[in-house]
Amino acid sequence: MSRRHLSPIPPVAREDVRAVLGEAPPRRDLLIEYLHRLQDRQGFLSTDQLAALAEAMKLSRAEVYEVASFYHHFDVVRAGEAPPPPLTVRVCDSVACAMTGADELLAALSQSLGDGVRVQRVPCVGRCEAAPVAVVGQNPVEEADVHAVRWAIDAGATEAPLPEGARRMNDYRAAGGYRLYADCVGGRRSAEEIIAALEHAGLRGLGGAGFPAGRKWRAVKDQPAPRLMAVNIDEGEPGTFKDRYYLEREPHRFLEGMLIAAWAVGIDKIYIYLRDEYAGLRAMLAEELDALRAAFPQAPDIELRRGAGAYVCGEESAMIESIEGRRGQPRLRPPYVAEVGLFGRPTLEHNMETLYWVRDIVERGAEWFAAQGRHGRKGLRSFSVSGRVVKPGVHLAPAGITLRELIDEFCEGMLPGHELYGYLPGGASGGILPASLADVPLDFDTLQEYGCFIGSAAIIVLSQQDSARAVALNAMRFFAHESCGKCTPCRVGTQKAAELMARETWDTGLLGELAQTMQDASICGLGQAAPNPLLSVLRFFGNELQTSYIAKGAKTQRSQREELK
Numbered sequence: 001m002s003r004r005h006l007s008p009i010p011p012v013a014r015e016d017v018r019a020v021l022g023e024a025p026p027r028r029d030l031l032i033e034y035l036h037r038l039q040d041r042q043g044f045l046s047t048d049q050l051a052a053l054a055e056a057m058k059l060s061r062a063e064v065y066e067v068a069s070f071y072h073h074f075d076v077v078r079a080g081e082a083p084p085p086p087l088t089v090r091v092c093d094s095v096a097c098a099m100t101g102a103d104e105l106l107a108a109l110s111q112s113l114g115d116g117v118r119v120q121r122v123p124c125v126g127r128c129e130a131a132p133v134a135v136v137g138q139n140p141v142e143e144a145d146v147h148a149v150r151w152a153i154d155a156g157a158t159e160a161p162l163p164e165g166a167r168r169m170n171d172y173r174a175a176g177g178y179r180l181y182a183d184c185v186g187g188r189r190s191a192e193e194i195i196a197a198l199e200h201a202g203l204r205g206l207g208g209a210g211f212p213a214g215r216k217w218r219a220v221k222d223q224p225a226p227r228l229m230a231v232n233i234d235e236g237e238p239g240t241f242k243d244r245y246y247l248e249r250e251p252h253r254f255l256e257g258m259l260i261a262a263w264a265v266g267i268d269k270i271y272i273y274l275r276d277e278y279a280g281l282r283a284m285l286a287e288e289l290d291a292l293r294a295a296f297p298q299a300p301d302i303e304l305r306r307g308a309g310a311y312v313c314g315e316e317s318a319m320i321e322s323i324e325g326r327r328g329q330p331r332l333r334p335p336y337v338a339e340v341g342l343f344g345r346p347t348l349e350h351n352m353e354t355l356y357w358v359r360d361i362v363e364r365g366a367e368w369f370a371a372q373g374r375h376g377r378k379g380l381r382s383f384s385v386s387g388r389v390v391k392p393g394v395h396l397a398p399a400g401i402t403l404r405e406l407i408d409e410f411c412e413g414m415l416p417g418h419e420l421y422g423y424l425p426g427g428a429s430g431g432i433l434p435a436s437l438a439d440v441p442l443d444f445d446t447l448q449e450y451g452c453f454i455g456s457a458a459i460i461v462l463s464q465q466d467s468a469r470a471v472a473l474n475a476m477r478f479f480a481h482e483s484c485g486k487c488t489p490c491r492v493g494t495q496k497a498a499e500l501m502a503r504e505t506w507d508t509g510l511l512g513e514l515a516q517t518m519q520d521a522s523i524c525g526l527g528q529a530a531p532n533p534l535l536s537v538l539r540f541f542g543n544e545l546q547t548s549y550i551a552k553g554a555k556t557q558r559s560q561r562e563e564l565k
Helices: 011-021 029-040 048-058 059-069 095-099 101-110 146-156 167-173 180-184 191-201 211-221 242-248 253-267 277-294 314-325 352-356 359-364 365-370 402-409 466-484 486-499 508-521 525-529 532-540 557-562
Strands: 087-092 118-124 134-136 139-142 227-233 269-276 301-306 347-351 381-387 393-398 420-424 459-464
Touching: 011 191, 029 048, 029 059, 029 301, 048 059, 048 532, 087 101, 087 146, 087 269, 095 459, 095 466, 101 146, 134 146, 139 191, 167 227, 167 277, 167 532, 167 557, 180 253, 180 359, 180 402, 191 211, 191 253, 191 365, 191 557, 211 393, 227 253, 227 314, 227 352, 227 365, 242 253, 242 277, 242 314, 242 381, 242 393, 253 269, 253 277, 253 359, 269 277, 301 381, 347 352, 347 466, 352 359, 352 402, 352 508, 352 525, 359 365, 381 402, 402 420, 402 459, 420 466, 459 466, 466 486, 466 525, 466 532, 486 508, 486 525, 508 525, 508 532
Parallel strands: 087 118, 227 269, 227 347, 269 301, 381 459
Antiparallel strands: 087 134, 134 139, 381 393, 420 459
């Protein structure tokens, strides 16, 4: 369409954009940041505002609209449509929350809340240990029920609280923090010494892929400057919340590891990509980054970027596309991001927790970290545990520990009245294992023979009150919702699989063929791993397919915990 056929932009829309942009540069890579600012201002995005933003940034309207409509957290209101109510209550319906009454909570809230509140079903919000979870505005309500949600609304508690107990800059430095970084930049440590320590410790990427950290640092260091760094804190895998847990307590341990990595590899600029659901963390991290810049003016420039609700941006190249202000769609590889990443430059991409361990490994020695494993494995793992255990949460345990040991030694056993039935070893995408395989070591490379993987070590424990078939359907619906749509095997395959899995009788042959196609032909790990829970049911839980399917009931986590008191 030529420009003369475009609808005129109302002056008020231009004023809204001017107020949001201020003196900020009209950089393309800041498009998502500006969309957030516009939506924060009034709770939604109008198409007139998108047109005015496109004009201000010298982009086509289509470029702005395609980005705004891609991300789940942007509410685009078209001409003639009514804007959403002033308050939205989001109820997580992913695996842990679904197991503990999310559907019942959604129905009750939809009935009891007034017209001024919108109730939305949303995927995982990263608080699985306190399921079910509702988010009132930006304020997460854990172990939610109607009473707790109504209280938050009536009290006006819609802002995300800052995390309590986080060790801030002054306290961290008083306890010895940043001494290692000072030794690095002061020439008392060498880059080779730091990288060798990571290699000897066997530290691997803890976002899920498990690539050796030291090898990655060397690969990027060997590339021509300027080099960039992207830190992925977009943990959207259902069942995963370890990054949030560590950031709420020790943000500077991660930040120091990040600066050491940047120094060792020769990084010019750092981008931190934080999921939008962590609003309180974002505010706290922004304050601590200001303190960091003041304390270390020689450190590389650091930008904190805000995700917008897209699970696929956990994939490194999709995250890079998002940081550049585009739809979060994975790139074809090669080239790899270590060679051609952010803005076409060599990029060191890391999960937050990987960097969190850098200081401990160097100061305490590679041998200390490597010696922590069990059953022939090396290192430590931060297990995000949710489901039918007495003590869910993040449990730091030896790599290679078995599920049975993890439950008995760290989680205080199964909830009363619950017997172990199965478990997800790596979140929604890691597959489902039966109780008979609860003695398999949990680590990278130990679960592949069972069609599963540990990924980010998100453990969801199922009992006899749960159905593996229902969990697999929940996971497939999540993947269908989160598919970026770039490739047909994932875009169409997840939708078709969810439809077939919702039927009373499964066509196991057709589902098997569909799963194989998705694994073989999808571009990225989302589509390749999406069939894992389905295939696990076919392999290990065939008994659930022999009888008419009836969803099993479940008590909320709150009522189960009360039984223990």
